[in-house]
Amino acid sequence: MRDRPLLNRRLEGFSTTIFAEMSALAVRTGAINLGQGFPDTDGPVEVAEAAARAVRDGRGNQYPPGSGVPELREAVAEHQRHWYGLSFDPDSEVLVTAGATEAIAASMLALLEPGDEVIAFEPFYDSYAACIAMAGATRVPLTLRAPDFRPDLDALRDAVTPRTRLLLLNSPHNPTGMVLTRDELAAIAELAVARDLLVVTDEVYEHLVFDGEHVPLSSLPGMRERTVAISSAGKTFSFTGWKVGWLTAAAELVAAVRTAKQFLTYVSGGPFQYAVAEALRLPDAYFTGCRDDLRAKRDLLAAGLAAAGFEVYEPQGTYFVTTDIAPLGERDGFAFCRGLPERCGVVAVPNAVFYDSPDAGRTQVRFAFCKREAVLREAVDRLGRL
């Protein structure tokens, strides 16, 4: 049994996550955890009530339909129409998943063959690399560079080969906060059409754009039939533990991804799906209020980090801010983050974990600002001790 490693070779190197290490460190030292991206207050109380009501009323307590409950699929379709003017058939073009994480995994497993190449901008969200690897495909990273982390579109065109199957995009982008512009998306769309590529877009931060606008790639010419757009209730409604996500795409893409999803979780979160259907229909003021609240928090933390001596790359979206620690005389984000709780009682994560190229993000460190204002003020105070 031991004549070969237990862990499948495709998953080699993915065993430990810095988030678990840093969260454990936060618990052990009592430090303020600005590492992992979860809000420290729950989402709207009426949405929580809706979930409790669904449980009590016996809605979703048994296996819901494989594609998700009709109420949520309809609410997702309505949301796409209301915010973006996109029309999707709730029955065949919407799929409910166990968070965006499962949507990403199922998309990679369904759409890729071993040997296919997937182009993604690094730094990338940590599940991308693992999911591409599990599908036996090869990732081709293109580095977004400070200070503005704009994509190099010429490099993107050059990176496409006959083996390229798929572009995996994330905008608003974790961890840099970069938001792709309409022009950048148009150039990407043109390339995808010209080279007949599929595109999976991770849009979980779609409602958290402070500067500019969120443009779904599916809305651009030629993209609806080749794009799988992924989102999640975790970020928009501050219920990250519910793990209710969804994707919208043309029926044949949804059918393919559903085939993989069917054997990952089959279904999940029945009663929560009903609650998220209600959440998606909240008045626009909820969505804009959430964004405005986070913009103020971004400004508070960014100013505090700058005052403490960090170089701050102001994010246009998401609830993360990427910084550079070089001006503090630091050379290594890992060592810095491991020492930060002892030094000043704050936890952050080194961006190096989001890169394939080990040197690209060596001195970058990410902080989350989806926390109560008093917590952020205390964190800024503590960081001032640096």
Ligand SMILES: Cc1ncc(COP(=O)(O)O)c(C=O)c1O
């Ligand atoms: C870019 C990105 N995609 C996906 C996810 C995961 O979303 P979910 O919790 O809905 O699985 C996250 C969570 O941090 C994220 O930052």
